[in-house]
Amino acid sequence: MDPGVDDSRRLALVVAVVVIAILVSTVGLRTLTGNPAVPDLETTVTGTDSFGVDRPGEVRIATIEHTSGDPVAFVDLSVVIGTRADGLVFSTDTNWTSTAGPLTYRLDRSTGPDQFGPGDRVVLRKVDGTFQPAPTVNVTVRLIHRPSQRTIDSHDVTFRSSESNGL
Structure with missing residues (x-):
């Protein structure tokens, strides 16, 4: 088995996980910031x-x-x-x-x-x-x-x- 292919797959998997995490956090933050700030x-x-x-x-x-x-x-x-x-x-x-x-x-x-x-x-x-x-x-x-x-x-x-x- 070619070690370069396994590394490429691992890298692609890590990139996909990072992209999904960024999308989820962006949507979550938009939801949170849509709520009005409550004065203290x-x-x-x-x-x-x-x-x-x-x-x-x-x-x-x-x-x-x-x-x-x-x-x-x-x-x-x-x-x-x-x-x-x-x-x-x-x-x-x-x-x-x-x-x-x-x-x-x-x-x-x-x-x-x-x-x-x-x-x-x-x-x-x-x-x-x-x-x-x-x-x-x-x-x-x-x-x-x-x-x-x-x-x-x-x-x-x-x-x-x-x-x-x-x-």
């Missing part, structure tokens, strides 16, 4: 001393501050208070307003129209309606990256009604 950020959620939904008019309820990490475009962001099924959902689709029962809420942005970045704040306000709340309300506040549908930050927050504070 941290926020704080601060409730007011009393959320006063029992009072008429506009009442500030909470502030969400972007403390560090990547900025995120507002069109790519949803803020969910409670569950997605029955909570308040704020986004560009809802013009940053949400209604639950007799109450209408708005999320006011202190930033420009495009980005939510470090140092920026959004303020949750009740803008219409009144309601007799429980003395305390426990909710989860989540920031959702809309393109990937991933939660990018989440906080469990307890709000106290003005009634429970003697106001």
Whole structure:
């Protein structure tokens, strides 16, 4: 048997395996890079001393501050208070307003129209309606990256009604 023929076959086999590996990895990377990058950020959620939904008019309820990490475009962001099924959902689709029962809420942005970045704040306000709340309300506040549908930050927050504070 000619040793040159065996070496040629081995070389052809190695080349074929390398080409197949390159094709598979290229297709795999295209699939992975087709998924949107999820921003990495941290926020704080601060409730007011009393959320006063029992009072008429506009009442500030909470502030969400972007403390560090990547900025995120507002069109790519949803803020969910409670569950997605029955909570308040704020986004560009809802013009940053949400209604639950007799109450209408708005999320006011202190930033420009495009980005939510470090140092920026959004303020949750009740803008219409009144309601007799429980003395305390426990909710989860989540920031959702809309393109990937991933939660990018989440906080469990307890709000106290003005009634429970003697106001």
